[in-house]
Amino acid sequence: MHGMVRWLTLLAMLCVWPLAARADDISAAGRGVVRIVTIATVEGEVVGFGHGSGFAVAPNRVLTNAHVVEAAERYPGNVVIGVVPSEGDKTFQGRLIAIDSDRDLALIEFTGIRLPALTFYSGPVNEGDSMIALGYPGNVDLATARSAADFITPLTPIRSQGVFSGRRDLQGVKVLLHTAGIARGNSGGPLLDQCGRVLGVNAALTRADDGDASFGFAIANEEVAAFLREAKQPMPANGVACTSIAERLAQDRSAAEQARDAEELRRREAAAIAAADRDNAIQRARSENIVTRENYMAGAALLLVFGAFTLGIAGLLLTREQKREAIYTAVGGGALIAASFVTFILRPAFDPAAIDGGARVSIPPPAAQPGGLGKMVCTIDPARSRITVSDTQDVAIDINPDGCVNGRTQYAEAGQNWQRILVPDEEQAVSVLEYAPTTRTYSTTRYLLPARQMEEARKRRAEVKVKACSTDPAARADLTSRQQAIRTALPQIFNERLVYSCKPAS
Numbered sequence: 001m002h003g004m005v006r007w008l009t010l011l012a013m014l015c016v017w018p019l020a021a022r023a024d025d026i027s028a029a030g031r032g033v034v035r036i037v038t039i040a041t042v043e044g045e046v047v048g049f050g051h052g053s054g055f056a057v058a059p060n061r062v063l064t065n066a067h068v069v070e071a072a073e074r075y076p077g078n079v080v081i082g083v084v085p086s087e088g089d090k091t092f093q094g095r096l097i098a099i100d101s102d103r104d105l106a107l108i109e110f111t112g113i114r115l116p117a118l119t120f121y122s123g124p125v126n127e128g129d130s131m132i133a134l135g136y137p138g139n140v141d142l143a144t145a146r147s148a149a150d151f152i153t154p155l156t157p158i159r160s161q162g163v164f165s166g167r168r169d170l171q172g173v174k175v176l177l178h179t180a181g182i183a184r185g186n187s188g189g190p191l192l193d194q195c196g197r198v199l200g201v202n203a204a205l206t207r208a209d210d211g212d213a214s215f216g217f218a219i220a221n222e223e224v225a226a227f228l229r230e231a232k233q234p235m236p237a238n239g240v241a242c243t244s245i246a247e248r249l250a251q252d253r254s255a256a257e258q259a260r261d262a263e264e265l266r267r268r269e270a271a272a273i274a275a276a277d278r279d280n281a282i283q284r285a286r287s288e289n290i291v292t293r294e295n296y297m298a299g300a301a302l303l304l305v306f307g308a309f310t311l312g313i314a315g316l317l318l319t320r321e322q323k324r325e326a327i328y329t330a331v332g333g334g335a336l337i338a339a340s341f342v343t344f345i346l347r348p349a350f351d352p353a354a355i356d357g358g359a360r361v362s363i364p365p366p367a368a369q370p371g372g373l374g375k376m377v378c379t380i381d382p383a384r385s386r387i388t389v390s391d392t393q394d395v396a397i398d399i400n401p402d403g404c405v406n407g408r409t410q411y412a413e414a415g416q417n418w419q420r421i422l423v424p425d426e427e428q429a430v431s432v433l434e435y436a437p438t439t440r441t442y443s444t445t446r447y448l449l450p451a452r453q454m455e456e457a458r459k460r461r462a463e464v465k466v467k468a469c470s471t472d473p474a475a476r477a478d479l480t481s482r483q484q485a486i487r488t489a490l491p492q493i494f495n496e497r498l499v500y501s502c503k504p505a506s
Helices: 002-012 025-030 066-074 138-144 148-152 221-230 245-319 323-345 352-359 451-461 473-487
Strands: 033-042 045-058 061-064 079-085 092-100 105-110 130-135 158-170 173-178 190-192 198-205 216-220 374-380 395-399 412-414 417-422 429-436 441-448 496-504
Touching: 025 130, 025 190, 033 061, 033 066, 033 148, 045 066, 045 130, 061 066, 066 079, 066 092, 066 105, 079 105, 079 148, 092 221, 105 221, 130 173, 130 198, 158 198, 158 216, 173 198, 173 221, 198 221, 216 221, 245 323, 412 473, 417 473, 451 473
Parallel strands: none
Antiparallel strands: 033 045, 033 079, 045 061, 061 105, 079 092, 092 105, 130 158, 130 190, 158 173, 173 216, 190 198, 198 216, 374 395, 374 496, 412 417, 417 429, 429 441, 441 496
16 A cells, blocks of 8 residues: 555656747647556555556547556556646646547546647648657657656657658558657657647557568547547547648738738829829919919010100100199109019019929828728638637627727727737637728737746736726726737747638628
8 A cells, every 4th residue: 555655646746847948839739748657556566557648638638549548447446547747847647538449549537737638630631741749759768767756747748750651441440650750658649730730649650670661550530539529528620721830921921022012002103193293283383373474574564664654744744844743643654664673573483392292192091991890700811821720710809999899808009900918817828819990800819838938928917907998098008018018928939820801790
């Protein structure tokens, strides 16, 4: 009995281990991969110890091979199942809830921690496609483990890469044949595509005697689906083709460049229209100026003639000795001549700069789509998205001019857009939600983070004061700054981005 207590204590001990965080999809999937440990005792003495791999299909359930835990099925009172997550500082005791020896699959339930469930890929797989195996190969353990405690210490799973070599039938079970390197201990671990989605469950490998090449066998997803269906366990899956982060970023850059080119073309066209309008305005102004100048000069000439004629009359009056009348008439004639000179001098000159501001047309901003606020139905746009683990159902939102969404969640200003960062307590992912009213585009950018980064993000989320909708600009400005602090805790590269095109709800 003392030996069993010692092993149970060892199974539950705290084992702190620093973990390196990586942002790629395989590392994100690896956080849902576990080591499965079985400890068999007879009359208090340890008589057997085994281990394999498994992965989460729900926050509190993991899938593995039946042969990894078959001892627990045969001797339930004498075998303890340990679930060792890939990160954290604890090991948890599991309970066998379903097993299928024919398909070599088993389902284990546990409590005390919530693991990120892996998503299955339901689309086609072609020969030569790249595949990655995750798990805990026994030959690595034999080379590195110093004591039994090393088998229950949370460690990042080992990855190996190969290609799909075809489908086979192994003792009546559909399997995938692949070249990713696996060993004893990988049993029950996932075989993944490049986006971190499950293609099958590693279960066996060929012998490699006399230099023969080694191949792995993974139980196909259709067999896994049948088993989970019988166990009444939902199976998260999607069939969207895998687009790498590099490809998605390259496509985004290309789209951004096309948008910039289109905007530059729009600006050049607007500038050309403005220049043409200015030239037309100048030509009209020049023509009007010529007419006005001619009118001024004609008026000056007419005043000069009238002035000279008036002076002539004054001279005539003077010869008739009408001196007073001659003086008045002469003054009038002089005034007319002076007015003639003033009119000539004041004729308007043509100055293009004087009319430039009125003639130039400002370049308008891009036209916003009408009806960008209110109740919207948003549909996924696969061409602009990177979909790996999420479903792609339509999203309904109701956003008002103050950034209140669905009457309960306040979004913060992000330029012309509205943005909110969600940091959940249980899910191991941070989501950046953004809505652009001008283009009626809604997006969800997801970061699948390790426990350390999630803890930091949750600490910063606790400082966010604005939860419900608010019409106070100062409160929204504070929300913007608090969310920016959360953004600094996120990696530069996202794992998933869902982009939706929205239209007013009918």
